[in-house]
Amino acid sequence: MKLRIFGKSSESDGKPFFTAQDRENIAWFWNAYLKKRTVWLLLVLGLILVQGLVYQQFLRLTESGLRVIFDQGAVRDLYKVCGLVFALFFVRGITSYVVPRTSTWLASGAVMELRRDLIEKLLVLDLSYFERSSPADIILRVVTQAQQLSRFVGQVTINAVRDAVMVIIVSGYLIYKAPLLFLTALIIAPVILFTLQFVSRRIKHVQRTAEAALGAYMNTLEETVNGMRTVKISNQEEFEEARLQATNEKIRSLQVRVQAAQAIVLPAIDFASAFAYAMVIGFGGYMAISPHHDIDGAAIITFMLGLVMVFDPLRALAKFFTQLQQQLVQLDSVHSIMRQEPSIVDVPDATDDFDAAADIRLEKVTFGYSADQPLFKDLDLTFDGGKRTAIVGATGSGKTTVLSLLGRLYDIQGGAVMIGDHNVRDIRIATLRKSFSVVAQDIVIFNASIWENIKYVRPQSTDEEIWAAAEAAEIAGLIRDRGNTPLGPKGAQLSGGQKQRIAIARAFLRSAPILLLDEATSALDQRTEERIKGALNRLSEGKTTIIVAHRLSSVIDADKIYVLDQGRVVETGTHAELLALGGLYAGMYTTQKEGYR
The missing domain is CATH 3.40.50.300 (P-loop containing nucleotide triphosphate hydrolases)
Structure with a gap:
């Protein structure tokens, strides 16, 4: 069957919610970064269970309090119920602080290790990988997508686990109190499942396209910034603005499509929930009036309150599963770097x-x-x-x-x-x-001092060795003039000849055979070339x-x-x-x- 969302078709042919690649990615992230934190995760889960039990006990005490009121019980019993409710929510307040604090700490630590591994992997990959991958795309994965995974795991997922636990515990209590009423409320379950099935793969497809568009946007922006001198001298500001705005508009359109798909979920659940509430009120009212059922008004009110406690987190869980489809795309994007294997190895x-x-x-x-x-x-x-x-x-x-x-x-x-x-x-x-020592036309200059740029090729060098290399490359005077002043992005504050002398100083410092x-x-004029040739001749001796x-x-x-x-x-x-x-x-x-x- 093909489904259409805002004019776009999506296949819905019974494919699993999690693909084989999704399961592989989740298993990789769990085994590599979360499994070692099992003890802490169990602690968080234990605190979440406490939160769920708080709500279950709140329902029990609410029913008891209502009976005190309806049955004209003692005021002392009412005070006792109020005191216990306050104590329960005091415990919930403590767990509500500890759970997100701990989960965020765990997730940020896991993603820090993920970034470390991504950097290590990137540094051992073949040069050909970087020649076919844009820097913006790599930055998107290592920085943006990894950070979004951290927030999702540390906040969104933990909240979803809390909601799921609450749904299970409160539902269990409601089943215990009134199984027929709960069975009536389950009418919304097929609606939720169908809605999630309806939107999940569409969201994943659109999100994957959106991530590609965002990578293209970052790449275009990087090209524009790096080529700003050419842009301005060619008077092409309007062209670059149009190029960036076109990509920006595409990203906006894709984000709207993702949100449009997600927006279907909550209204569908709300309509189904309204129908379930009406069924429970009608059937529950009949059971309370009928002498054939052992249930009273206090139980019905408590049951309705319990349904609110179930349906609200159920809405949040449905939203979580739509967000999960987006995160699975980002997880696969990040994992794709780790799946790369270098061909040039020892x-x-x-x-x-x-x-x-x-x-x-x-x-x-x-x-x-x-x-x-x-x-x-x-x-x-x-x-x-x-x-x-x-x-x-x-x-x-x-x-x-x-x-x-x-x-x-x-x-x-x-x-x-x-x-x-x-x-x-x-x-x-x-x-x-x-x-090897290399002096090339395309010289990498960092936004640091000349001293730090020379030292880069041999960080353990002594000050005397760096000064000797600078003197040999005839750039020591410029070091004294500039001191620790950064050179600007890609050495923008230096001339071509000055950059060449930094490269020559690096080669002197490295002193490879x-x-x-x-x-x-090749990029120098004849006069500058003659000055540098002397340094190169000294460098090549022996x-x-x-x-x-x-x-x-x-x-x-x-x-x-x-x-x-x-x-x-x-x-x-x-x-x-x-x-x-x-x-x-x-x-x-x-x-x-x-x-x-």
Whole structure:
């Protein structure tokens, strides 16, 4: 059967309320974060049971008090009933403070551990995961959705358990007092079940779409903020506003649809409850009047009060189950990160013992970002230990990819990447990557001082070591001028040359035996490049240096130059040899040299 909610169809074909994936997600969250807190959860459950018993005893005392009034009992008995009622609600007041305080503490602790595990998982995932996932989507899951899960588990779920316990205990008492009347009230049960079945899957579908829309909105906002310089210089404020508002409107529309589906539940229960109340009043009144039933007015009034105590939390439970469908979507979204498995991992017998100063070789390497479109096929390259080797070529020829393969940011599909006698697959990843220092065009600068930015690559460094690295990179003077002043988001307060010198200082501080220079000076003007080349030359002394460059003036002094074209080595030699060859390199160099005039 297909159901329609505000013009949208939804399948309602008897599928379970909880899918197999839902059950897996709930079991994961329970086993990983809640099971260890079982003792505290049992304490909370015990206090909730106390609250339920308070209401049951309140009904009993209410009936007793009514009989004192109706049967003209002693005033002392009425005072006794009032005193007991006050005592009961005093106990309830204490539990009403302890239960949410404890449950929130438990839930926040569980979600703190969840965030810790999410961060640990993210840091071991392959680079390819981050290349296909937007930062905004990851932030949405780790921050927003995890926090919403904390509130739901610590507040909404505990309140639902309290309501369920109250419904069970009070219903049990009403069944004990008047089973026929309670059976009459059960007429609303099918209405509640049908209504929940009606809206649950629709809510889950719309919520999943809403979460995707929110992720897209955050991603668009991030792009706009990061590209604000381009936005303003291009006079595209109106375009960006329209783009953000369109996504914002979609989110609003989806939220309205979720609320519209949820809004069906409570009115349906209210109408059914009204019918049940009418049935109980009519049938109960008849039973009180009839001499064939042992029930009086006090019992009927108490029963009606008990029904109020049952129906109100029952309404809240129905609302909880609709909210649960939303949270199951968010739980699956968060769990999806934990289900990711890195493909680049240490082999069982990975070694830490290898010669980082040895020759580095790519032997018959086959690699592609997609299996059906290889970038390299049988690629052979050799980087002599202790010498400077450059890789040049057109954009997209695979220059930077070579560097990524050396550090095992990606695994190759064929061939081998060797350092000395060791395949990089056989070297422990952490040890392998500690062997590299990198100076790249795309430099990560944090919103901290220059000092902290340099120290980032080796936090255990002494002040003397950091100052030495800064002096070698010719940035010590700027440190003295700026002091501890933050550099702004992504180093917005620095020039390109200053950022490059921070990267060079990091490389001096790390002092790894293999130096990777990835377009290290391509964004600089010639004068700034000449100033930085001196620092780079000092940095590369005694190290195996691999230079990736588009600007050929930065590779003239290399001991060997590889020219790549569409993933293939087309020329090899020194600068002079390649010029004499008169091939692709010579043509590129001549073109660039004429452009400098």
